[in-house]
Amino acid sequence: MGPPGMKQTDLTLLEQLRITEFEIENRQRLFMISDEDVRLIVEARSIVEAGLDALVDRFYDLQTSVPEIALLIGDAETLGRLRNAQKRYISDLFSGVYDIDYVNNRLRIGLVHKRIGVDTTLYLSAVYILKALLSDLLSEHIVDLNRRAKTLAALEKVFLFDITLVFETYIRSLLSEIETSRKKSEQYASSLEEKVKDRTRQLEQMARTDPLTGLFSVRYLDESLTRYLRAAERRLEPVSLVYIDVNDFKEFNDSQGHQRGDEILRAVGSAIRQVSRAEDGCFRYGGDEFCIILPNCDREQAQKNYCDRLVEELDKAEQNVVLSIGIAQTGPESYASATALIAQADSAMYQSKAEFKSCPQLDGAELPALEADQVTDEALLKQK
Numbered sequence: 001m002g003p004p005g006m007k008q009t010d011l012t013l014l015e016q017l018r019i020t021e022f023e024i025e026n027r028q029r030l031f032m033i034s035d036e037d038v039r040l041i042v043e044a045r046s047i048v049e050a051g052l053d054a055l056v057d058r059f060y061d062l063q064t065s066v067p068e069i070a071l072l073i074g075d076a077e078t079l080g081r082l083r084n085a086q087k088r089y090i091s092d093l094f095s096g097v098y099d100i101d102y103v104n105n106r107l108r109i110g111l112v113h114k115r116i117g118v119d120t121t122l123y124l125s126a127v128y129i130l131k132a133l134l135s136d137l138l139s140e141h142i143v144d145l146n147r148r149a150k151t152l153a154a155l156e157k158v159f160l161f162d163i164t165l166v167f168e169t170y171i172r173s174l175l176s177e178i179e180t181s182r183k184k185s186e187q188y189a190s191s192l193e194e195k196v197k198d199r200t201r202q203l204e205q206m207a208r209t210d211p212l213t214g215l216f217s218v219r220y221l222d223e224s225l226t227r228y229l230r231a232a233e234r235r236l237e238p239v240s241l242v243y244i245d246v247n248d249f250k251e252f253n254d255s256q257g258h259q260r261g262d263e264i265l266r267a268v269g270s271a272i273r274q275v276s277r278a279e280d281g282c283f284r285y286g287g288d289e290f291c292i293i294l295p296n297c298d299r300e301q302a303q304k305n306y307c308d309r310l311v312e313e314l315d316k317a318e319q320n321v322v323l324s325i326g327i328a329q330t331g332p333e334s335y336a337s338a339t340a341l342i343a344q345a346d347s348a349m350y351q352s353k354a355e356f357k358s359c360p361q362l363d364g365a366e367l368p369a370l371e372a373d374q375v376t377d378e379a380l381l382k383q384k
């Protein structure tokens with residue numbers, strides 16, 4: 001083919017197949033077509049011209065008697081065109097000029113045969129019949145046996161020369177069909193691969209997300225927290241884990257219905273998203289519980305910059321919802337495991353809840369302050 005970007009239709013058949021004058025001469029040499037062969041063929045021309053119409057009629061009588069050939073030819077007009085083309089071919093054959101034009105016409109025949117679906121067996125049998133008819137005609141008129149044999153041998157060589165050209169385009173056109181379907185199946189495979197990747201991404205996203213709140217699902221909490229802890233350890237930064245539980249959530253469900261319960265959980269989720277930074281990890285732990293990982297954040301900052309703001313934010317949407325919140329900090333001196341940190345934050349949350357339950361009329365500000373060594377992690381109650 002030509003330079004990249006060039007279309008097949010920009011090139012002639014000869015250019016596509018790289019058949020040059022030199023290549024034509026080379027082929028003639030390979031089939032040993034000598035000047036004498038060409039001369040003998042040209043000398044037989046008058047015999048052929050005189051019998052041309054009858055010969056072509058006979059040829060098509062034989063061809064159309066084969067049902068599959070008659071079907072391929074199809075109609076009288078096509079048959080008429082084929083007769084003329086065949087006459088031109090025989091005239092060209094006996095002109096003795098096997099140049100670029102001649103070759104180009106032969107190549108075109110291969111292409112047309114391929115296009116209309118003439119298989120190679122039918123083509124070869126037609127060549128055989130034509131050659132037999134021409135042999136009969138020439139044998140009838142060339143009396144000198146030696147000359148007759150030489151003329152028929154010369155004809156044989158030119159026929160072979162022609163057949164190779166026809167097959168050349170035939171094969172090339174088959175190869176380009178294979179190439180086209182290979183490209184198509186490659187495209188199909190890569191589009192399929194893309195679809196599978198997209199779907200996998202979607203499924204992963206779905207698996208990672210809690211559908212009700214849009215926060216991350218608990219399934220990834222351990223794995224994710226471990227990653228946060230490793231990163232914090234490398235940078236010697238503290239990490240805080242905030243454990244949140246909705247107080248008396250069951251009551252909302254029981255008295256106002258499950259849908260109302262869902263609405264509250266969504267409101268908590270949305271308040272969490274509102275106050276979280278992009279680098280925080282927000283998880284629904286299950287039921288009415290939530291876990292937030294705050295990287296590079298100590299307990300005090302978690303309380304002031306996160307928990308207080310979260311309570312304020314939730315208050316805008318739900319005035320009667322109270323959260324119990326526990327905070328556990330780890331690092332920068334030493335680092336707890338993910339499981340231990342979750343357990344600490346959970347127990348801090350429980351302690352805070354217990355205090356709220358024993359003294360529900362107090363709000364957060366009035367709650368007795370917890371001693372730092374009283375619990376591993378400070379328990380906090382956020383109450384409105």
Ligand SMILES: Nc1nc2c(ncn2[C@@H]2O[C@H](COP(=O)(O)OP(=O)(O)OP(=O)(O)O)[C@@H](O)[C@H]2O)c(=O)[nH]1
Binds near residue numbers: 248249253261265287
């Ligand atoms: N509406 C709704 N309810 C849920 C969902 N998941 C869990 N629950 C319910 O949430 C309730 C949680 O109740 P508990 O664990 O007893 O907690 P609580 O009522 O908040 O009690 P305390 O934590 O002691 O204040 C249960 O009744 C669950 O059935 C959910 O996705 N939607």
